[in-house]
Amino acid sequence: MDKSDVTLERMRTFVRVAERGSLSAVAREFGVGQSTVTRHLRELEEAVGVPLLSRTTRRVTMTDEGSRYYASSVHVLRLVEQAVDEARGTRGAPAGTVRLSCTAAFGVMHVSRLIFAFQDRYPDVGVDLSLTDERVDLVREGVDIALRLGPLADSSIKLRALGQSRRLLVAAPGYLAVRGIPAVPQDLSGHEGIRMSNVAGSEILTLQGQSGEPYSVPFGGRFRVDHGLATREALVAGRGIAPAHQWLVDDLLATGRLTAILPDYSLSAVPLSMLIVPERAGVARVRLLVDFLSEQIGLIPGIEKPGAKPENQHRHGANSLARTQ
Secondary structure (H helix, E strand, O other), X not given: OOHHHOOXXXXXXXXXXXXHOOHHHHHHHXXXXXXXXXXXXXHHHHHHOOOOEEEOOOOEEEOHHHHHHHHHHHHHHHHHHHHHHHHHOOXXXXXXXXXXXXXXXXXXXXXXXXXXXXXHHOOOEEEEEEEOOOOOOHHXXXXXXXXXXXXXXXXXXXXXXXXEEOXXXXXXXXXXXXXXXXXXXXXXXXXXXXXXXXXOXXXXXXXXXXXXXXXXXXXXXXXXXXXXXXXXXXHHOOOOEEEEEHHHHHHHHHOOOOEEOOOOOEOOOEEEEEEEOHHHOOOHHHHHHHHHHHXXXXXXXXXXXXXXXXXXXXXXXXXXXXXXX
């Protein structure tokens, strides 16, 4: 083989294997057999003339030559994709697929509908939506954009702050009729708490009074869960009290199925961020989805845009939402 056998298909296969460290994972991603992935890698190495990958029974890693070739390959593939976008005139008619990762409950309740609206505007753009609360490696998993709740560690990934997600304490009216309505934070210690098992420190609940004074109280209960939608179901079923993002329960508050409690105390808001793989930020369809989501997410109940003045919480009948930061 010679250099003419260095095809974009073989180069793309090499890049994804280098990023994911697994031939089988890339085969599933591309929808081909693992033998096809193996053949692409063998043919590319023969064309280049040096070994690019080192294979063991558990892992595939890059050789020194492979690391240098990977950096150049990523650059070449990015230029090719941008050239195709420009040739198609994708500013007006973008095409291709964007891979989006999103916090699970937020994705189900709000982001999926935003994607539908985006695709109505840009019908030739496909979106692969992955719902997970895990902090996945975006490059390794082939993700272009990720939406994440909570503080983020320093990263080489490009970050765009979308705002703060307000939280409040809620429970079902039936539960409160039996167990009583807490009047002060200390009353929570006598109630059933619905806790998120994947949130550190959930056994202590910290609220802030109107004058800024903090109140930290024990928060326990018999039901712990690692998914926001299960928390929502437990609340409706009257299983206890939970701190909930407003976007998770706003409709239930509006219809009276849930009630906000301790309105004179607030829970800290949670940062909502968008992560963008730098090498993908210049691709037209990715850029369009980034801008669309950035604009639309700020319209979701309980999401306070960066730099915006805190809004007064709206009221649902006689039950006011807790004031939040």
